[in-house]
Amino acid sequence: MCYDVPMQERTMGLRERKKQRTRAELTEAAILLFTDRGFDATTIEDIVGEVEVSPRTFFRYFDSKEDVVIGFFDDMGVELRGMLAARPQGEAPFTAVRRALGALIELFTSEPERVLAAKRLAYDTPAIRARLLDKHARWENGVTEELAARLGVDPERDPRPRLIASVALAAFSTAVSRWVDSGGREDLKALLNQSLDAVGTGLDRTPPASVG
């Protein structure tokens, strides 16, 4: 985690500004090196060499080498859950999740470069992929709990919350995959709607999707 909330106060002291700068420089250098010569082939020394900072300092900013890449996705889980909690009570659960996913879409598309770089790294780096999947699983747990609360059931005994959560996120995942494959050119929101529609109406009844 390395909780370093930027403290959006004005008059943010020199100290704070310096820290943010270092962190930004480290991330940039790291991602550059990673995408250039590969994650595994890049050592911590390589990274800190670019920023002229000690290796020890690197680990004061990031819990691990992977964190540089995936730290970006940290807040999204709470964001998603928050959005879900904000949906009106009467809404059908799957629909509520669908609406909540809109928030994630916005976060993804607000910094496409960042997301695309991370996903691309995930593609051929097991360590990154694993971390991302784990994050994804956490989101699912959050959504599951929220849905359980909303339905007033125990998520350990009633399968529906987890089921809805995992299916909705699977649809999300699928949409994002396709978005990444398109290099970020296609409309993520449209892709997501397409996936969710297919899932929401029963899979063997999925109409031939118009894709081409």
Add this chain to the structure above:
Amino acid sequence: MCYDVPMQERTMGLRERKKQRTRAELTEAAILLFTDRGFDATTIEDIVGEVEVSPRTFFRYFDSKEDVVIGFFDDMGVELRGMLAARPQGEAPFTAVRRALGALIELFTSEPERVLAAKRLAYDTPAIRARLLDKHARWENGVTEELAARLGVDPERDPRPRLIASVALAAFSTAVSRWVDSGGREDLKALLNQSLDAVGTGLDRTPPASVG
């Protein structure tokens, strides 16, 4: 990986037998220690100490510390894909996957202790959980490709194969989670059917599942 297919020939020489024995002893010792004192608190030296083997040898049998736990799940991916390929062409895709998942069920329930131990370790060990999720993702890719072939479409352009795969596996996952939570006592096949039914017919229409 560390492909060590046991070579089911009879007259398997002493050499081969010894290897299998060492491997078995290592896995047993490792899992015991892991579940006892925790994965991170267990060092490679601890493990090899029990079996009286050098640390170097450990890494000749397993690619990593995690592999001792998850190596067991290695073949399941190909198994699943094979089962799917064997389904008749006319079958609706989601239904075909459902049938194929039966094979996994059998593997899971054939050695429940092993699976339960692995899942329990995954629960509180990020490293293991990550590896398992990655394996799961690979299964999904396999199913996706197979479905795409079966539908005669390009999985990069048509979302349906991936969607069906991820949703079906999400249902599988949910069922397994519940099975693990029950300590392996509930009927995994029934749980799976329940999940798949709910998913196959559209989620907001899911009837209040009878659980209690």
Add this chain to the structure above:
DNA sequence: CCGTAACATGGCAGCGGTTGACAAAAGGCG
């Protein structure tokens, strides 16, 4: 302006996982 407290950094030493290289032992076989 200064002194001090609070905090950020650097350096170091160390642990543990992982790998390569080479030499020693042990099984397979004539």
Add this chain to the structure above:
DNA sequence: CGCCTTTTGTCAACCGCTGCCATGTTACGG
């Protein structure tokens, strides 16, 4: 028994990561 192949042990090294302590830098009250 000897030779060949495979497996094992030893050793050295790299790298990610952490704790500890010293040093430097910023914040702040007098």
